[in-house]
Amino acid sequence: MPEGHTIHRIAKDHQRLLRGQSLILISPQGRFSEEAKQLTGKKLLDIEAHGKHLFYRWVNQQYVHVHLGLYGKFRLHSNPAPEPRGAVRVRMIGKRHSVDLNGPNQCEILNPAQYQQIKQRLGLDPLGDVQDIEPTWNRISSSRAAIGSLLLDQSIIAGIGNIYRAELLFLTRIHPERPGKQITRAEFETLWKLTKELMGIGVAQNRIVTVIEIKTEIESLRRIQNRFWIYKNPECPRCHSDVYCWELAGRTIYACDKCQL
Ligand SMILES: [Zn+2]
Numbered sequence: 001m002p003e004g005h006t007i008h009r010i011a012k013d014h015q016r017l018l019r020g021q022s023l024i025l026i027s028p029q030g031r032f033s034e035e036a037k038q039l040t041g042k043k044l045l046d047i048e049a050h051g052k053h054l055f056y057r058w059v060n061q062q063y064v065h066v067h068l069g070l071y072g073k074f075r076l077h078s079n080p081a082p083e084p085r086g087a088v089r090v091r092m093i094g095k096r097h098s099v100d101l102n103g104p105n106q107c108e109i110l111n112p113a114q115y116q117q118i119k120q121r122l123g124l125d126p127l128g129d130v131q132d133i134e135p136t137w138n139r140i141s142s143s144r145a146a147i148g149s150l151l152l153d154q155s156i157i158a159g160i161g162n163i164y165r166a167e168l169l170f171l172t173r174i175h176p177e178r179p180g181k182q183i184t185r186a187e188f189e190t191l192w193k194l195t196k197e198l199m200g201i202g203v204a205q206n207r208i209v210t211v212i213e214i215k216t217e218i219e220s221l222r223r224i225q226n227r228f229w230i231y232k233n234p235e236c237p238r239c240h241s242d243v244y245c246w247e248l249a250g251r252t253i254y255a256c257d258k259c260q261l
Contacts, residue, residue: 001070004051004159005202008127010074011049012203014056017076017097018044024093028084035109036090039064044092051122051158055115063115064090069105123156126195127203137188140180147183148176149249159199162251163231167210168195169253170230175260176253230254 022043025036043059056064066072075085081098084091088100089107101107110118124136139156140147150156151165160168169176172191174183183191202208209227230236233243236256245254 001161002052002068002072003161003164003199003202003208004049004125004127005199005208006206007052007054007068007159008049008199008203009206011047011054013076014047014074014099018092018094018099019046020044021094026091026093027089028091029087029089032090032107035064038062038109050119050125050128051154052161053118053122053158055110061112063110063112065106065108065110065115065118066101066104067106069103071102072104073102075100075102121155122158123154125158126192126199127159133189133192136192137185140183140188141185143180145180146177146248147174147180148253150180152249152251157195160195162253163208163228164195164198164202164210165251166231166254167208167229168198169255169260171210173260175257176248176255178261230256 020043022041023039025032025040027033027036039058039062044056045059046057048055048057052067054066056066058064068074077098077100079093079096079098081091081093081100084100086102088102089104090101092099092101123139124130124133136156140150143150145153148165148169151160151168152162165176168191171194172187174187174191198208198210207227211227211229230243231254233254235241236243236259238259239256241256241258243254243256245252247253
């Protein structure tokens with residue numbers, strides 16, 4: 001599933017190519033035909049990313065809410081766009097570019113109240129503008145649940161996925177099963193700072209990179225992979241012990257029992 005950096009990158013790309021234009025919308029697959037008709041000819045004012053969600057705001061105060069889920073995918077085309085490939089839920093046609101959306105988990109029109117409801121359910125976005133970390137800290141520090149579960153809970157922090165989870169906990173030396181209650185304020189602040197930093201690199205490079213840009217421990221650690229420290233790595237790059245993997249919050253987590261406490 002795409003993590004938050006991918007969604008923010010999509011928002012940036014679509015802003016550059018479509019924002020401020022009156023778009024033509026069609027639904028080649030047919031499942032968004034009525035909605036496409038409603039929005040055709042109207043101006044797209046802005047595109048917002050929050051965690052793994054995208055919100056396209058139109059001049060009539062309607063929003064198109066997109067959640068890609070596991071299989072959703074956008075394709076960009078220069079106009080004239082080619083024949084739709086696969087089941088295209090919606091094609092948004094701008095002046096020079098078109099965007100196709102295939103296989104999203106959610107693609108729906110929202111009114112402002114419905115938009116607010118979804119926003120309120122989402123936790124703080126490390127890539128967002130608002131950075132009041134106290135509610136996030138309160139949720140984590142009062143929870144008995146494992147930090148590895150809390151990091152994937154989109155109502156606490158919006159945008160972290162499975163790869164960032166494993167890498168962030170390895171770099172901060174926190175064991176994924178440690179309860180939120182036992183995370184210190186200093187650890188939380190380090191974790192938050194690193195999350196912002198790594199996900200920011202993810203947006204800039206349009207892929208997850210956790211190794212190359214981190215200077216702090218690089219010299220002392222043997223690089224086994226180019227991009228990740230522990231994710232899908234059989235051996236700990238710090239102490240060379242075996243890396244354990246197991247299911248945590250429905251996804252596979254990787255950790256070193258010796259380095260992560
Ligand atoms: Zn280790």
